[in-house]
Amino acid sequence: MPRTSRAEKSLKSCNEDRISALPDDVLRHVLGFLPADEAVRTCLLARRWRYLWKSMRRLRINKIGRWGSSSGVFLTKFVSCMLLLRDPGSTLDEVEIEYERHFDDDHTWTSTWIHHALSCQAQVLTVKFPLHQFLVCYLDGPPLVSRYLRRLQVSDVTLKSNFLKFSSCSALEYLKIKDSNLETVSSVLSQSLKHLSIEDCYLKNDGRIRISVPNLVSLQLISCGGRVPLLEGMLSLETAVVRPQVCWKDCCLEGVAEGCCGTCANCCGNDDHNGGCILFGGLSRAKNLELTADPEMFIFRRDLRWCPTFSRLKTLLLSEWCVQPDLHALVCMLEHSPVLENLTLQLCEQEKTIYGMEVEENPGLMEKPAAISGYLKTIEVKCEEVDNRVCKVLKFLSTFGIAITIQRTNR
Numbered sequence: 001m002p003r004t005s006r007a008e009k010s011l012k013s014c015n016e017d018r019i020s021a022l023p024d025d026v027l028r029h030v031l032g033f034l035p036a037d038e039a040v041r042t043c044l045l046a047r048r049w050r051y052l053w054k055s056m057r058r059l060r061i062n063k064i065g066r067w068g069s070s071s072g073v074f075l076t077k078f079v080s081c082m083l084l085l086r087d088p089g090s091t092l093d094e095v096e097i098e099y100e101r102h103f104d105d106d107h108t109w110t111s112t113w114i115h116h117a118l119s120c121q122a123q124v125l126t127v128k129f130p131l132h133q134f135l136v137c138y139l140d141g142p143p144l145v146s147r148y149l150r151r152l153q154v155s156d157v158t159l160k161s162n163f164l165k166f167s168s169c170s171a172l173e174y175l176k177i178k179d180s181n182l183e184t185v186s187s188v189l190s191q192s193l194k195h196l197s198i199e200d201c202y203l204k205n206d207g208r209i210r211i212s213v214p215n216l217v218s219l220q221l222i223s224c225g226g227r228v229p230l231l232e233g234m235l236s237l238e239t240a241v242v243r244p245q246v247c248w249k250d251c252c253l254e255g256v257a258e259g260c261c262g263t264c265a266n267c268c269g270n271d272d273h274n275g276g277c278i279l280f281g282g283l284s285r286a287k288n289l290e291l292t293a294d295p296e297m298f299i300f301r302r303d304l305r306w307c308p309t310f311s312r313l314k315t316l317l318l319s320e321w322c323v324q325p326d327l328h329a330l331v332c333m334l335e336h337s338p339v340l341e342n343l344t345l346q347l348c349e350q351e352k353t354i355y356g357m358e359v360e361e362n363p364g365l366m367e368k369p370a371a372i373s374g375y376l377k378t379i380e381v382k383c384e385e386v387d388n389r390v391c392k393v394l395k396f397l398s399t400f401g402i403a404i405t406i407q408r409t410n411r
Contacts, residue, residue, distance in 0.1 A: 020048050032058030032094070040082060055090035059117070062098040075099065076109050083116050092117060094124040111141050118146040123171075128155040139163050147171060158183050166190040177201055185209055188229075194218070202226050208278070219283075228299045231282025239288040242279060244297065251298045277303045284308040290317040292346060295324035304329055310337045317344040323393050330396075340373040346409075347383040347390060372400060380405045 019027070031039040031052060036059050043050045061079055095117040097110065110127070117125060129137040140160040144152075145168040152172060158181040166172050166189060173194040182203045187210040188196075194217045203209055203226030212232045219240040221229070228244050280303040283289060289310070293300060300321055310316075316337060322329040323345070334340070379402050383390050386406070397404055 028056040031056040036061050055087040057093040060096045092120040092122040095122045096126040098128040121148040123148050124151045126153045160184050164188045237286045240283050240286045241290040243292045246296050277306045287312050288315040292319035293321050295321050297321050304332045307336050313337045315342040319346045335371040339375050341375050342378045344380045382407045382409050
């Protein structure tokens with residue numbers, strides 16, 4: 001019998017189509033990692049591949065810019081046809097819509113694609129449109145409806161009307177909104193949501209957005225402009241990071257040194273919050289809490305008038321707002337945190353006055369609070385420089401009889 005050389009065996013092995021030998025489910029999974037247009041093009045490889053793309057469980061509609069200046073028109077036609085030609089009995093696990101918009105784009109199709117994805121039982125949905133100076137993508141219309149959606153990420157869009165009302169999304173647990181505008185949005189509603197992140201967004205409402213997510217576990221409100229949202233009760237809250245921006249609509253023009261006068265509408269309540277806390281009431285069940293803002297942040301000091309008891313709070317991080325213009329805010333937070341174990345103060349270099357107004361030091365605030373937590377174990381102060389203001393804070397903290405760690409930070 002003639003012997004087959006090693007080179008011939010190697011050549012034969014190279015010519016074998018091992019990928020096509022894989023099960024259909026594996027091939028569909030592999031196709032899900034390709035951009036949607038490339039996945040569809042695999043139908044030209046062989047007869048076996050002709051219809052696989054119609055039932056893949058992940059759609060990635062992105063990188064559309066490589067098709068040139070007419071990509072917007074082509075995208076609309078391509079995606080609409082692709083969705084219509086998919087196997088009607090095939091469900092989706094994940095849908096990702098991400099591309100750079102052009103002047104000829106019709107953003108109204110985006111909402112249609114989103115609702116189609118949800119009708120296919122998509123569990124993970126990502127929508128991202130890198131912002132253009134002259135272009136805005138609106139997500140509007142009726143609330144989303146899905147029993148299967150678990151994770152939603154939205155970025156670089158303008159959200160309007162009822163888009164953030166998730167009463168009909170009973171499985172939604174994770175929501176992230178980034179680099180977006182919330183316009184004419186009155187509330188964020190969800191009974192199922194566990195993790196909420198709103199970062200680098202602008203809340204454009206004249207009124208205050210109400211966030212009602214009673215079963216939330218973790219919350220991030222970071223670098224959000226506009227009026228600070230109203231947080232309702234969150235009994236399961238574990239961790240919260242709140243870092244709002246100063247808004248001229250949230251201020252007291254009558255108070256001293258940007259303090260709370262206690263008589264105007266912003267201090268005592270009006271139609272959008274009816275008195276009481278705006279932020280602290282919803283955060284009062286947190287175990288780990290970060291409250292950082294500029295010294296001019298009015299809402300934090302306003303909420304101290306109705307400061308709730310943080311009955312489960314173990315770890316607390318505060319910034320310079322709590323020691324400007326005096327230590328009243330810091331003392332109040334400590335007195336209302338009966339089981340606090342770890343305290344961190346993150347102090348940037350600041351002037352001794354706010355907006356040029358001198359504030360008299362209250363000697364009584366330099367004494368140890370009577371209601372300080374007996375569980376407090378660690379105190380850490382992070383600062384750029386140990387100036388007079390930091391020395392006063394250290395003098396006050398030294399009355400606790402607990403070792404203080406000082407960490408120098410970069411300017």
